[in-house]
Amino acid sequence: MAYKIISSQCTACSACEPECPNVAIYEKDGTFVINPKKCTECIGYFDDAQCVAVCPVENTCVIDNSYPRYQA
Template identity: 70%
Template sequence: MPFKIIASQCTSSSACEPLCPNVAMSVKAGNFVIESKKCTECIVYFDEPQCVALCRVENTNVIDTSVPRYQAPA
């Protein structure tokens, strides 16, 4: 499942955006968002999702359970 950002908790530090290997993060209407179709949970690239690892506010980047989990290529 891809991640999503809880907008009310995001401080917009932008620390996470440049390290997203899939360029899934952007700013819309002044808030950072994660495009679920591009988010792979950093599978293959890092041991843990970079948006979670770099966020200064705990539980701001959370799993979006409304979208199916990413399947890495075989």
Template identity: 70%
Template sequence: MCPNMAISEARGTFVIDPALCTECIGHFDTPQCVAICPVDDTCVIDTRVPRYQA
């Protein structure tokens, strides 16, 4: 679901590559990892990264 191919699986855990992640800005209103994740509050948006928009 990631438009930037930033999500991969490593040993049964999904990992987001911060170098590829744009939080779907310009693609979707909500980051797709957050929208589709079956476990609440596991996709954490890093507010220290300049691409973050409140």
């Protein structure tokens, strides 16, 4: 599963963008979004998803259940 950013909660602080090892996070229309095709849930890089770890707003970066779990 990929992560997604709930746009209504995103403060556009940009903390997540430089932390993504897959360059899956980008700014769009004043908030940040995650490209699900690039998101690997940080598997193989970190123990925890970095977008979740650095986001100052709790429950803004969440699992997107509409995509299958990432397989390394």
